[in-house]
Amino acid sequence: MTKIQNLSSQQRLRQLAKSQLGHEFIQSTVTHSHESAVPKQEQIAISNHSQLRHLTSQVTASNEQSNAVLQRAMRRQEMQLQRQQLNLERVLLLTQDMLPDQHSREEVDSDWFEHFCQLVQDISAAPMQKLWAKILAHEIQQPGRFSFKTLNILRQMHYRDAQALQLAASMASRLNGQQPEQIFFGYSMQASVWRWLQGKHKGVLNLSQHQLTYPDILSLVDLGILHQTEIETGALNRQQDLLFMTTQHSRQGRVLQAGLVLHYYKFTLSGSELLSLLNVLPEPQYWAALTSLLQDVIEFPG
Known part of the structure; x- marks a missing residue:
């Protein structure tokens, strides 16, 4: 267990500086000038020899300070x-x-x-x-x-981005085997007066309720893991068979009404490459909520 230290902001700063620079903060060498108490007449009387000696000491101190800075830079x-x-x-x-203990050709x-x-x-x-x-x-x-592109994307990722990717992976599937993977979050029905009267022409799942927030999605888009825009399937036919394939299981369904359109986020090729690294189980609450959302338009056996 990491010991929690109760430090002031200045102590935190010095601690960070030491971990990065390898030394404690160097005290400022800048001093506030004070008005000399020596009378003006006596200042004029300072000999040229004293001035030269003063300048020489300043140059020596400056050289020593430069060497110390250089040594600290080299140490860093x-x-x-x-x-x-x-x-x-x-x-x-x-x-x-x-x-594994095997040869690579x-x-x-x-x-x-x-x-x-x-x-x-x-x-x-x-x-x-x-x-x-x-x-x-x-x-x-x-x-x-x-690919090189995937490496560059991963290099830009922070730990929070990696957590968002894991959440997205738990919601990813391939509809009828299509690549790259998709995250389904809603549906709509092609316009008709009857459907509008029924009030069941669309449905949307709030992914933030399953910890994948909109800022997380934007971050994955900015990284190049998800495509920028929401994508729709073409209009599906009545009685058309669907197969949602995840890393762990498959879920079959059949379209109940013609004109059904599913909405989803789509992974990029680089995003799909990164998904292959993650051994993430499907998020059960998300899949239960998605099934419940689609049950009016898709029949899921069992």
Whole structure:
């Protein structure tokens, strides 16, 4: 358990600075000038030799200060290189534990691996290191599985983004095997007077009730994991068979009325590549709510 320290804001700042810079804060060398108490006549009488000695001491102090700054900069750079090396080694060790004891016929592209190493050296969070290790393990077993674009997307992700991706993965499915995966959230019926009178021409599921908030969706869109716009299926036919396929199960359904249109968010190709890394179970409450929403327009056996 991490010990919680009760520190002031200044102490927090000094603590962060030391972890990044490798030293305590250097006290400001700027001093407030005070008006000299020496009479003006005596100031004029200062000898040229004294002025030269004063200037020399200033230059010496300036050089010493510059050397100290340079040493601190070199120390900071050294610490950064050490952190980057440790991050890379941790990911490689995690990858080693994930790889099965089997041969791979193809080699990983050298440019791909160099790019991978450049990106992963600045990843310090353990959950993200594990995700990067999974990518490398999969790439070693099946070279070409992950694109440069997918690596760049993952590099931009923070831990909260990864959590949003996991939530989205628990709601993802493939309708009749279509790729990439989709997240269904509503339906509408093609316009007719009778349907409007019935008042059952559309239905929408609030995904935020299942922890996938609209800001999370926008974040996944900005990262390039989801497409920017909501997408609709074409108008489905009456008695048309549907199959919602997830990583763990499939759910069959049959359209009850012609003109049904389903609404969904669609993963990009890079988003689909990232989904393959996640062993996420379908979110039962979401699927129960979606089934309940669609039961007036789709018949689900059982």
